[in-house]
Amino acid sequence: MTSLASLRYNRYPQHSWARILHKMFQKYSHASSVIDACCGDGVISYWLAKWNPSIRFVGIDIKMHDTWNCHRKHPNLTFICGDIASDVDTYKDSSLMIINSLFVLEDPDLVIGKFKPLFPLVFGIFPYPTSLNFRAFTRRNPLYPNLSVMSKERTVQLFARHGYTVLDEQDLTYIPYHHIGLRPMRLLCFEVLEEIGLGRKEAAYWLGVFSNKRR
Secondary structure: OOHHHHHHHHOOOHHHHHHHHHHHHHHHOOOOEEEEEOOOOOHHHHHHHHHOOOOEEEEEEOOOOOOHHHHOOOOOEEEEEOOOOOOOHHHOOOEEEEEOOHHHOOOHHHHHHHHOOOOOEEEEEEEOOOOHHHHHHHHHOOOOOOOOOOOHHHHHHHHHHOOOEEEEEEEEEEOOOOOOOOHHHHHOOHHHHHHOOOOOOEEEEEEEEEEOOOO
16 A cells, blocks of 8 residues: 555544444344445545444445545455435445545435434434534635535434434534645545544534434
8 A cells, every 4th residue: 555545544634533433324224234324445444344343335426536445454344436416225224424525415304314214323424514624615615515514403403303312422523624725635645633632622513322222
């Protein structure tokens, strides 16, 4: 693996989020397969597949990414190009991941309603809209489809409307870098700085584990 590829795989915060999700899977999920909806370039699925070889991981995104072929070194990891609103029916009873993508959907209510009979567990990572990082991101990306940006309270209410309750939640500290103009800075492993306590941090995201199982 080249140094550039290594940075891509280990970049912050994706690798950090993968570590936290791995712990949450061990605690709550007993499904044999996990769907990563709106998986992007698939780095988080790559790490989770590596650390959980007995679980099948499927990444779905509306567009194909060149990096997918690089990630397929794990036999339990596959990627498909598709729409999460229409191409997930065959994965009933899997656990679902929605990582930093709920806010780009045109109609989250429609999508979460469709997920209810399919996915008993949803692991989601969501931005705090008022955080320094998210505000800087939207300034730098004015054309990004921030269609459904919601507060934490509204996100919980969205899931509750469709029968999901919160099993667990965790604030995710984050060293903001979207306000940094130099693009190469985005490839640095900020996770190391976070682990040793350096750098300005904020609760820019939060992780929620939702269940629609009857207790």
